[in-house]
């Protein structure tokens with residue numbers, strides 16, 4: 001991957017991505033407890049939304065910094 005994301009500035013610069021993503025999440029028609037792979041989870045803002053909706057979420061991202069921020073947001077069971 002040739003894009004270097006600034007994990008500290010991601011929310012400041014790219015929060016519009018979460019807004020688009022929220023409307024996509026509304027389209028998910030799966031039972032609570034379903035497994036969801038959030039591929040390209042970034043800082044985990046939407047990963048957390050998915051988890052709060054009751055899905056069993058796994059976030060995956062190529063950026064170590066963003067993935068680390070994601071890990072701080074979500075709960076582990």
Ligand SMILES: C[S@@+](CC[C@H](N)C(=O)[O-])C[C@H]1O[C@@H](n2cnc3c(N)ncnc32)[C@H](O)[C@@H]1O
Pocket residue numbers: 001005014017018021039040041042043044045046060061062063066
């Ligand atoms: C535009 S950001 C979206 C992040 C997040 N889903 C959000 O809503 O803010 C794209 C993310 O995809 C990740 N990404 C891009 N290509 C990837 C790949 N091949 N494997 C894993 N992650 C990838 C980037 O590191 C980045 O965090």
